[in-house]
Amino acid sequence: MPHNKQILxxxxxxxEAVASNFKLVSSETPALQDxxxxxxxxxLSLDPYMRGRMNDSKSYAAPQPLGQVMQGGTAGEVVESKNAxxxxxxxVVGFGGWQxxxxxxxxxxxxxxxxDTAxxxxxxxxxxxxxxxxxxxYGLMKICEPKPGETVVVSAASGAVGSVVGQLAKARGCRAVGIAGGKDKCDYVVQELGFDACVDYKAHKDPKSLYAALKDATPNGVDGYFENVGGVIMDTVLARMNxxxxxxxxxxxxxxxxxxxxLTTPQLILTNRLKVQGFIVSEHMEHWPAxxxxxxxxxxxxKLKFRESVAQGIEAAPEAFLGLLKGRNFGKQLVKLI
Structure with missing residues (x-):
């Protein structure tokens, strides 16, 4: 059986998470059973939710166990089978973890x-x-419920999730506005993905400037908001919600x-009669096929474009993950193993 490098x-x-939270080990893969x-x-897939699971605290998912392979999505091929x-x-796609x-x-x-990779x-x-x-x-269709002519805003707009939100909103006749960090990311969101506008939060570091930029991008207010970031970004969009x-x-x-x-102005949720719903996509498996x-x-x-940041080799996974948390990735963050 092959030698297997793993990140625990x-x-x-x-x-703040640091590289020393992780450990690289090597082991033999066990013989297959029937x-x-x-x-x-x-x-390997690297995703922001993994950071929360590193903590030993109550959340929607059990904490990542210490001394075990970091959990996460994987894509690869079957190299031995005892299954008909x-x-x-x-x-195949599975949840094989950082190994x-x-x-x-x-x-x-x-x-x-x-x-099917054809x-x-x-x-x-x-x-x-x-x-x-x-x-x-799911978040766009089942919670934001976009209607033609409405304005949909999404934070982390150039990322794996946000980039899809905006393109799906445009396909449904909405004005799609992104929020992203940096001119390159905003240019990509508008010029490549087809968003109507993008606000560069790094260019608007104070709340008043950020609000003014978002107001220019959403002249008719905001009907649907897909939140990936929180903090000052969420405060600013709340002030533009219809x-x-x-x-x-x-x-x-x-x-x-x-x-x-x-939240600076939570009263806006009441005065604007907003629906704010958190969700975990794994709890809605009935919608995955559609x-x-x-x-x-x-x-x-x-018709749906995407971009990937690819780190090379299992050893690169920790630093790539920490970069993802800092917004250094551009699009979906992956680790390529072969």
Whole structure:
């Protein structure tokens, strides 16, 4: 059996996550039992939610156990099989974690899914046609409920989730406005993805300037807001929300290192009769088939664009992940293993 490099969570962060929270180890993969398959990972998915799981605190998911492989999505191929449903060379998506290989009990529902790479790149199944894409689809369609002519705003607009939100909103006849950090990201959001406008929060460091820029980009106010960041960004958009607006609360990365994120004007939720709903996409599996069908078709036909930041090799995973938390990635953050 092949040698397997793995990244473990060695200790929990105190405040900001650092590279020394992780540990690189190497082990032999165990022999397969009946019903199992051996998957060689081509790509690891790095996602902001992983930061919350590094803490030993109450959340919607159990904490990442210490001394075990960091958990996360993977895409790869079957290199050995003792399961009749999987053959050598099958391209698959699963939850193999930060390691080069995984042994999977393929008979368990949801553990491993075959994917077709004829028209969709394998890496896209960890991004636009994977969990991030379904997250965008669900939050927009089921919570923001976009209607033609409305204005939809999304923070972290150039990221794996935000980029899909804006493109889906445009496809439904909405004005799509992004918020992103840096001119390059905003240019990409408007010129490549087709958003109507993008506000560069790094160019507007004080709240008044940020509000003025968002007001210019949303002359008719905001009807739907897809939140990935929180903090000052959320405060600013709240001040532009129209009556009966809808907010899909997907992430609050501004507070992932433990900083408090107080709302400056929570009374706006009442005065504007806003719907604010947090959601975890894994709790809505009944919607995944419809979402993946639409997303897969759009990617395969070139109508949904995406961008990837790719780190090379398992050893690069910790620093790539820490960069993701700082917004250094451009699009979906992946680690390529082969």
């Amino acid at each position: 969570l060695d200790n929990r962060p105190t405040g 019903g199992q398959v051996l998957v060689r990972h081509h790509y 449903k999987f053959s050598l060379g099958d391209k 080069e290989y995984s042994v999977v009990d393929a008979g368990q529902v949801g553990m491993l899914r075959k994917v 028209h969709i790149p394998l890496s896209a199944y960890l991004g636009a046609v994977g969990m991030p894409g379904v997250t965008a689809w 009556a009966f607006g809808r907010i899909a609360l997907c992430g609050m990365i501004a507070g992932y290192d433990g900083q408090p994120l107080p 979402a993946l069908t639409e997303l897969g078709t759009l990617v395969a036909t070139g």
